[in-house]
Each structure stands twice: as C-alpha cells, then as structure tokens.
Amino acid sequence: QVQLVESGGGSVQAGDSLKLSCSASGGTFSAYAMAWFRQVPGKEREFVADISWSLGMTNYADSVKGRFTISREATKTAVYLQMNSLKPEDTGVYYCAADSHGWGLPYEWNHWGQGTQVTVSS
Numbered sequence: 001q002v003q004l005v006e007s008g009g010g011s012v013q014a015g016d017s018l019k020l021s022c023s024a025s026g027g028t029f030s031a032y033a034m035a036w037f038r039q040v041p042g043k044e045r046e047f048v049a050d051i052s053w054s055l056g057m058t059n060y061a062d063s064v065k066g067r068f069t070i071s072r073e074a075t076k077t078a079v080y081l082q083m084n085s086l087k088p089e090d091t092g093v094y095y096c097a098a099d100s101h102g103w104g105l106p107y108e109w110n111h112w113g114q115g116t117q118v119t120v121s122s
Contacts (some may be wrong), residue, residue: 002027002095002111009116012038012042013079016120022113023078032102034079035109038118045095049104050107051079063089086120093114 008020021037034052049060049070058070069082079096094116097109 001040002029002100004098004111004113006096006116007043007111009118011121012086013120013121014087014120016044017030017082017084018086018118020083020094020096020116020118021080022080023076024098025110029098029100029111030102031077031098031100033099033107035097035099035107036079036081037095037109038090039095040092041117048094048099049081076095083118086118088122089119091120092117 002024003020003026005025006022008018009033012018020099031053033052036048037045038048039045047061048064049068051058051070051072067085071080081108096113098111099107101110
C-alpha cells in the first residue's frame with residue numbers, strides 16, 4: 001500500500017521560510033501529478049499548488065503565487081514546497097496528494113498524506 005509521507009512543518013515567524021517534503025513509501029506507483037493542499041479547522045481543504053510529473057508544469061493558488069514554489073524529484077517520487085515570506089494566513093495542515101490514474105485534467109488526487117502542521121505567528 002503506497003503511502004505519502006510529509007515532513008518539514010513547524011512553527012515560524014511571519015516573513016520566515018519553510019520547505020515541506022513529501023515522498024512515497026510502501027510501494028511504487030507512477031505519479032502523473034502531485035500537489036499540496038492545506039486546511040485550517042472549520043474550513044474546506046484548499047488547493048495550494050500542483051505539478052505535472054512529465055513536464056513539470058505548475059499551478060498555484062493566487063494567494064501563494066510569487067512566494068511558494070513546488071518542485072519534484074522524479075527518481076524518488078518526491079515533491080517539495082518551498083514557502084517564503086510566510087504570513088499568518090498560511091497557517092494550516094499541509095497535505096501532499098498524488099494522481100496515479102493519469103486520466104488527464106482535472107487531476108484526480110487518489111493518494112493523500114497524513115499532513116504536516118505549519119504555524120506562522122505575527
């Protein structure tokens with residue numbers, strides 16, 4: 001059973017940076033795309049960024065454009081999220097997701113990690 005495992009969360013001050021990592025364990029699969037989502041208590045999980053595996057094409061939520069960068073490491077089936085200029089509103093649990101179906105757009109996130117907490121204080 002493939003599992004996605006996130007790491008790199010923590011508590012930081014506004015303006016600081018963090019880098020989140022996510023890698024697949026427990027088996028192998030072909031990821032056609034991977035993404036980061038985040039959620040705060042009482043709110044819907046929201047999209048942050050995604051990246052296509054073959055071409056490395058990226059998409060970002062407007063709220064993080066210019067501050068966050070998603071990247072991938074194909075040999076490890078790993079995805080990263082470099083977060084700069086963090087704001088208190090970036091606080092939440094960050095989840096990694098993968099589309100292993102490859103049925104095209106929109107992506108279908110059929111694998112999810114357990115999440116890692118990011119807390120940004122002012």
